[in-house]
Amino acid sequence: MQDTTIEFSSVDKRYGQVRALDSVDLEVGRGITGLLGPNGAGKTTLIRIAATVLAPEGGRVSMLGLDPAEGGGRIEIRRRLGYMPQEPGFYRNFTAFEFVDYVAILKEMADRRERSEEVRRVLGVVELTDMAHKKIKALSGGMRRRLALAQALIGRPELLLLDEPTAGLDPEQRLRFRETVSQLANDPVVLLSTHQTEDVVALCERVIVLSAGAVRFDGAPKALAETASGRVWIGVDQDSRAALSWRMGDGRFRHIGDPPPRAAPAEPTIDDAYLLMVGSTSDSQQVSA
Amino acid sequence: MSSVQGHADPSRRVMMALANFNGRKLLFSWGLMAAYGMALLGTAVFVASSLGKNDVSFGDDGWTVAVGFYIFAIFTMVATNHAALRDRREGTSEQHESLPADPRIRAGGLVLATAWPVAAAAVLLSVVAAATAVWLVVPSGVQLMALIQTAVLVATLGSLGVVLAAWVPNPFVAPVVAFAFFIVQTPEVPASWHVIFPLAHLGSVYLAAWHTIYLGGLTLVFAGAALARSGARRSVIACLLVGAAAVAISLAVMITQVCSGSTCLF
Numbered sequence: 001m002q003d004t005t006i007e008f009s010s011v012d013k014r015y016g017q018v019r020a021l022d023s024v025d026l027e028v029g030r031g032i033t034g035l036l037g038p039n040g041a042g043k044t045t046l047i048r049i050a051a052t053v054l055a056p057e058g059g060r061v062s063m064l065g066l067d068p069a070e071g072g073g074r075i076e077i078r079r080r081l082g083y084m085p086q087e088p089g090f091y092r093n094f095t096a097f098e099f100v101d102y103v104a105i106l107k108e109m110a111d112r113r114e115r116s117e118e119v120r121r122v123l124g125v126v127e128l129t130d131m132a133h134k135k136i137k138a139l140s141g142g143m144r145r146r147l148a149l150a151q152a153l154i155g156r157p158e159l160l161l162l163d164e165p166t167a168g169l170d171p172e173q174r175l176r177f178r179e180t181v182s183q184l185a186n187d188p189v190v191l192l193s194t195h196q197t198e199d200v201v202a203l204c205e206r207v208i209v210l211s212a213g214a215v216r217f218d219g220a221p222k223a224l225a226e227t228a229s230g231r232v233w234i235g236v237d238q239d240s241r242a243a244l245s246w247r248m249g250d251g252r253f254r255h256i257g258d259p260p261p262r263a264a265p266a267e268p269t270i271d272d273a274y275l276l277m278v279g280s281t282s283d284s285q286q287v288s289a
Numbered sequence: 290m291s292s293v294q295g296h297a298d299p300s301r302r303v304m305m306a307l308a309n310f311n312g313r314k315l316l317f318s319w320g321l322m323a324a325y326g327m328a329l330l331g332t333a334v335f336v337a338s339s340l341g342k343n344d345v346s347f348g349d350d351g352w353t354v355a356v357g358f359y360i361f362a363i364f365t366m367v368a369t370n371h372a373a374l375r376d377r378r379e380g381t382s383e384q385h386e387s388l389p390a391d392p393r394i395r396a397g398g399l400v401l402a403t404a405w406p407v408a409a410a411a412v413l414l415s416v417v418a419a420a421t422a423v424w425l426v427v428p429s430g431v432q433l434m435a436l437i438q439t440a441v442l443v444a445t446l447g448s449l450g451v452v453l454a455a456w457v458p459n460p461f462v463a464p465v466v467a468f469a470f471f472i473v474q475t476p477e478v479p480a481s482w483h484v485i486f487p488l489a490h491l492g493s494v495y496l497a498a499w500h501t502i503y504l505g506g507l508t509l510v511f512a513g514a515a516l517a518r519s520g521a522r523r524s525v526i527a528c529l530l531v532g533a534a535a536v537a538i539s540l541a542v543m544i545t546q547v548c549s550g551s552t553c554l555f
Contacts, residue, residue, distance in 0.1 A: 051387040075389050083387040089380030098314075105310055106388040106395070110302035112309075151384070 004029050005159050005189040006050055011059035013045050013213075020045040022213040023059065028191055032181065034204035034221070035193040038278050042213040043193040044086055047163045050191060051083040064159060079108065082152035082188070086163040088144070092137040096128055096147050099136060103151040122150040126180055142173035149180065160190045166199055178202050197270045207270075211278045221270055228268035228276050233259045244275055303390050307398025312405030315368050324364035325409060331357025332417050339421075351432075354417055358410060358439045359488060363467045365406045366446035366453075370463035373399050373454030373515075392519035396455060400512045403447030410443045434497035435490050441504045442487050446470075448511035455518035484543040496547055499539045506535025 006028040013021040020042045037043045048054040049061060052068045064080055066073035091099055100119045109115040123129050126146035131139060139147065145165065152160060162181070166174045174196075181190065182203055194200060200207050201221050209217035209224065217224055235253050238245055243257030256272050259265070315321055331353040339350050373396070376382045385395075414436045421432075453462050470487075483489055484500060491497045509532025516525045 048383075053383050053386045075391075078387055078389040081387065083384060085384050087380065088384055089376075089382075091375055091379050091381065094314075102310060103385075103388065105303060105306045105398075106385055106390040108299045108303050108389050110299060110306040112306070115306075148384075 005064055006191065007060075007062040008046070008049075009060040009062075011046075011049065011056045011061060013042075013049065013054070013056050019213050021049075021056070024210075024213070024215055026208060026215055026218065028189060030187070030189055031205040032190040032192060032203050034200035034207040035191060035210060036195065036197065036200055036207050036274060037193075037210035038195060041210045041278070043195075043210055044163055045213075046210065047083075047161050047191065047193050048085075050159075051081065051085075051161050052077055053083075079155070080157055081159040081161060082154065082157035083161045084148045084152040084163060084165055086167070086193075088148035088151075090136045090144060090147065093135060095133045095135055096123065096139065096143075096150075097132040099147065100151050100154065104154045107155045109155065118154060122153045125153060125184075126150045127176070142169055142176075145169060145173070145177070146180070149177070153184070156188070158188055160184070160188045162190065162192045164193055164195070166194065166196055174199070197274055201270055209274065209277055216277050224273045224277075225268050225270045226273070228256065228273035230265060231259065231276060232256050232266045232268045232272045233263035234266045235263065243279060300390070300394050304394050304397045304401060307390070307395065308401030308404065311372055311399050311402035315365070315372060315402055316405045316409055318368050318371075320364050320371075321361075321368045321406060324361040325413075328354075328357035328361040328410070328413055331355075332413060332420075335417070336420050351435075355435075355439070355488065355490075358414070358443070359470075361406070361410060362439070362443045362446040362487075363470050365403060365443050366450035367463045367467050368406075369399060369403060369447045369450030370454045371450075371460070372402075373451045374458060374460055377458055378460065393516050393522070393525075396451060396515045396519065397512075399451050400448055400515055403444050403451075406447060407440055407443045411440045414440055430494040431490075431492065431497055434494055434501065438490070438497060438501045438504060441501050441508070445487065445504045445508045445511065448508045448515065452511040452515040455515045481544045481547050484540065484547055491543070491547060496543055499542045502535055503539035503543065506532045506537075506539060508532070510536060 004027045006026070008024050008026045011021055011024045012019070022042075024042075024046065035043050035046065045054065049056050049068075050063065052063070052074050055069065061068055063077045066077050068074045068077050091102070094102070097119055100122060101115060104115045104119055109118060120129070120132070123132050126149050128143060128146055128150060131143060136144065136147065145168070149162070149165065152162070165181075166177055169177060178199065181192070184190070192199065192203065204221060206219065207217070207221050207224055208215055217227065233255050235245075235255060236251075238247075238253050239255050239260065241257065241260055242255035245253050245255040245257075248254055254266065255263075256276055334353040335351055338353075342350070376385055418433060418436055449466070450463055453466065484491070484503070487504060489500060491500050509528050511532075513525050513529035513532055516522075517529065
């Protein structure tokens, strides 16, 4: 497996007047990479381009060493990737097994026995074995999310694209999901889009912050937190000079922004850094760590 | 490495796997099972009402069989249309677009899936023919052709359901077309152009065979048109051309020969 699986060079995408991706350059390789950004940052557009369901308007994309703009390359990429969209659809009258079985056929698993084994395997990975023969319309939201992950895992993909997979899940389901993703066999390259910083801290070796269609940060989660170093302080009262502040459980205020003299500094978290980064509209420079 | 790699061109095998999957789903859908029940009922009524009669013919006594299978064929169209619109209805288009089996393969898998309802119809029609031969009278050639024609009609309307979904992807279209099939009747006074009606039963083996070819041609045209929606490949164009030629030739033969003077072979 090559080190770089996804390569975007000056990739642009517009929706009418809105620039969803603005000359994005990035490379994604081994491990789990988090794509962090607010709503409308361009995360889903980037993931959809990587999933070969959307074509960029400018720039060059290379996936698994292949060009998705070329027909043969696109099919080969599709054979080797798994994609869980932000809002996965289901055939509600199918059972969980039937749905994943159908996806397995579309993934060119024509042999029925081989396919059945694979469907059972992926349903086991997401802990839906007991629900295999239940109709999808009878499954809970969390189970459906796991089913969406199961269909993406069919065929042991080399590249797994997960678009906001934990959206709408309760804390227990989110933890279960994290456990599943972190235990994935075969070590695929995972690109995980989210706006939940906890997912990034828990799962990712690397994080890319996307805001207004541009890459704002690319590095380790710890390095992202460090970008807020010296810009987080604790006070007993609300401070109007802070870019953002909130009252904590102990009654004190946590402030982020440019601290006043003699402010009591606090250890920055990835949340602080993320808020400073995406909240700063004047900051157009990419930070690399 | 993906376990699906290494297949030279798996599209045919995938299409067949899809056909089997969709075929089973079609056959066990409640609508088609109900329609099959109607066909069974029509067959049972025919057999029951014909027992004890000396002079039995499908033309006079077999209308319950014809109506039952006509309903089955129309429900096959509605069922294939419903299945073909599944991605649009359930919002799965995007995730399926990221998979290697393209829309042409998916449409092909659905067209071929009509073989399952056709097989189910053929089984029951064989029972009709056998029961008729054993208990009633030996069916004539025309009567046997009518049975074959009925099985082909299931394929024709099944393909029509897929092509409607491909070109007019609206869930209301197939039910409207189905309703039209029920209300549009052959006019009282026979005319040669009536051969275009799918249930036209012609009074000679020769013409009935041409009508079966006509239905087969329509099936190929519908299948080709459904596949052409996602790109006109050589095999798709060939399918369309063969189908169109079969339709044109069969219509020409039937229209010129079905009516001789004042007698029409309906």
